[in-house]
Amino acid sequence: MPLALLPWPAEVETRPGALRLDITAPHEALPLAQHRAVDGPPEGYRLLVDAHGVRIEAADDAGAFYARHTLAQLVGRDDEGFFAPFVDIRDAPRFAYRGIMLDVARHFHSVATIERLIERAAELKFNALHLHLTDDQAWRLALENHPELAERGSSTSIGGDPGGHYGRDDVRRIVAHAAAHHMTVVPEIDLPGHTHAVGLSHPEFAADPVLTPSVLEVVEEFGGGIPVPGEPYTGLAVGFSSLEAGAAGLEGFLREVFAEVAGLFPGPYLHLGGDEALGTDRADYRAIVDMAVRAVAATGRTPAAWHEAGAADLPEGAVYQYWGFVTPSEEHAELARRALVRGGRFVLSPADAIYLDMKYDADTRAGLAWANGPTSVRRSYEWDPAAVIEVPEERILGVEAALWTETIADEETLERMVFPRIASAAEAAWSRPLGSAEREWESFRARLAGLGPAWERAGIRFTRSPEIPWL
Structure with a gap:
C-alpha cells in the first residue's frame, strides 16, 4: 500500500x-x-x-x-x-486556483454545512469556494440596498423544500472560516438567465418565460410545474428565464448589487454567471453581460463567468469557467477559442468528470445523469486539465469541482456525492499531468483506499464505491 x-x-x-x-x-x-x-x-x-x-x-x-x-x-x-x-x-501546486462550487440556490444549505465543506476541502489543498447564490429557484443573499431580493426570493427550494438566505453576519462567518483555511470565497450572481427569482421582487426587469421543448420535457420528467411570472419556481428546468435588456434602471440595479456583493466578499473575483441563457436574444445577452461586466469593473474586481460568456466582450484577464464535456462540442470549443483571443483565463469544470452531483452509477439514490451518463470514480479521475480545450497551460488558472443541488437537500447526501470524487479534482488541480509517476488510476485508487479510515474517523459519510479497495 x-x-x-x-x-x-x-x-x-x-x-x-x-x-x-x-x-x-x-x-x-x-x-x-x-x-x-x-x-x-x-x-x-x-x-x-x-x-x-x-x-x-x-x-x-x-x-x-x-x-x-x-x-x-x-x-x-x-x-x-x-x-x-x-x-x-x-x-507545490500545478495550478493556482483549486476550487469547489456549492449551489445553495436550488437547495439551501446551512452555514455550518458550508464550514465543514471548507474544512474538508482545505485538507485536500483546495483554495477557493465558489458559492452559486442565485438562480431561478432562489436569491440567497440578503443585501442592505435591495432587501426585497431575499425577502421575496428565498422562501423555498426545489420540490417545495425549505428555503433560507444568508445575512451579513452569515457571510462574514463563511468568509472568515474560509480565510482561516487559506480559501477565498467566490460569490456568483447568475445572469441574464437563471433569474426567475429576481422577477419575484422586480418584475420590471424580468422577461416572460420562454417555454422551449426542452423545458417542457424536464417538467414532464421531473415535475415542478410550468414557471409562472411572480410565483416561486420549484422545478428543475433551465433556460426559460431572462432579464430584459431594455428595462429602465437595470444597469443601475446591477451596479448596486455587485457593489454590495464586492463589499461582502473580499476575494479577487466576482462571478456573473452567463450560462444557459437559452431564452435570451443574442444581442440582449451581450448587452446584459456588458452591463454586468461594467458593474464588476466598477468594484475593481476581476469578472468570472461560465464559458458561454465567450460570446460577449469580457476584458482581458477575465476568467471563463468551462463546464462542457471532457471532449468538447464544437460550439463549446468555439466559445473557448473566442475567450482565448480576448485574453481570457480558464477554470476547468468538465461536467462529465467533476460535476459531483452526477450519479456514480444507475443505482445512486441522488444525483442526475445528463452529463454523458453516470460518472464513476475512475471517470472522474482519468482526465487532464490541459487536454480538454485547446488553450496553453499557462492560460489555465485552475480546476473547480461543482456540486449542483437539484437533488441534494441535506448534508449527508451532499457528503456522499462529494466524497470520494472530490479527491479526483484535488489531484487534477494540484498534481502533475495524468500519466506522470503516481498520477495514474491504480496508484490513485490504492491511495484513496488508504484515506478511507481517516474519513471515517472524521465522520465523513462517503460513498464506498466498489472501484476502490477500501481498508
Missing part, C-alpha cells in the same frame, strides 16, 4: 524508519512541526520527517498549512501507537 497522500506531491523520497508520535489522534502531530520560512513557489513547501522530528519549510503560510495536512495524512498507527514514516517531500 503506497503512502495515502492526496493529492500526490511533486517529489516524494521515502526512507527506512519512522518517527514515533506521543499523540492520541493523527492531527495532534501538527504542533510537532518546526516551520522555517524560505524562498519558493507560492503555496509550496518541503516536509521532512526523520529521527530528529518533523520540519517544514515554506514560502508562505498557505504552504505551511498544506504541509501540516500532508503530515496528518502520513500518520499511521500500529500496536505501539501512532507514527509518521521517514519522508522528504517537496511540493
